[in-house]
Amino acid sequence: MIGASTNPFDWRTVLLARHAQHVVLIHFPIALYLAGVVLDLAGSWWDKEKFGETAYYNFTLAAIFALPAVLTGLVAWQWQLEGQRLKGTLLEHLLAGLTAAVVICLTWTLHFLVRRRKSNLPRARFLLEAAGTLAIVVAGHLGGFLSGVNGSN
Numbered sequence: 001m002i003g004a005s006t007n008p009f010d011w012r013t014v015l016l017a018r019h020a021q022h023v024v025l026i027h028f029p030i031a032l033y034l035a036g037v038v039l040d041l042a043g044s045w046w047d048k049e050k051f052g053e054t055a056y057y058n059f060t061l062a063a064i065f066a067l068p069a070v071l072t073g074l075v076a077w078q079w080q081l082e083g084q085r086l087k088g089t090l091l092e093h094l095l096a097g098l099t100a101a102v103v104i105c106l107t108w109t110l111h112f113l114v115r116r117r118k119s120n121l122p123r124a125r126f127l128l129e130a131a132g133t134l135a136i137v138v139a140g141h142l143g144g145f146l147s148g149v150n151g152s153n
Contacts, residue, residue, distance in 0.1 A: 022072035023147060026097075029069050030136055032062035033104050037129045044126075052121070056111045063108040066101040073097060089142055096139035103132035 036058030043051030073094070077086070086094055107128055114121050 022069065022076045025065065025069045025072055026140075026143070028065035029062045029101070029104060030140060032058045032065060033107070033132060033136060036062060036107075037133055040129065041126070056115060059104070059108040059111050063105045066104045070097065070101050089145055093139060093142035093146055096135055096142060100132060100135035100139050103128065103135055107132055 036055045039051045039055035039058060043049065043055060077083070077090075077094070081090075107125070110125055110128065111121065
């Protein structure tokens with residue numbers, strides 16, 4: 001017989017799992033940012049303003065969702081490891097994740113300020129977006145090892 005604590009639809013199972021929120025939430029800023037990068041490139045390549053506008057909204061949502069992703073990662077660290085000093089893959093994952101979150105927010109800030117000033121985006125933004133993509137890929141790769149998806153812990 002399945003008890004209430006193992007019911008996948010029980011709100012306590014969803015909200016109180018020690019790390020589940022982070023594992024779920026990280027996919028939103030990753031997908032939104034990468035889609036924003038692709039849309040920004042497409043808008044620049046084909047000179048379509050709507051692509052750039054859609055990229056801006058993706059970067060906006062990615063920046064918004066990056067904050068709870070970082071916070072839930074920090075909470076998972078506190079709950080699972082009781083605040084122990086981080087080392088190895090977990091420390092590298094934290095640094096890559098924080099870097100990704102900062103670059104996501106910087107990308108949104110750049111796009112926001114340029115839209116507000118009604119000027120053209122600099123071509124150098126693609127370097128920032130490439131750095132964000134790289135940080136996301138590294139953080140995700142390391143997170144995959146930590147979760148057991150990419151191999152053993």
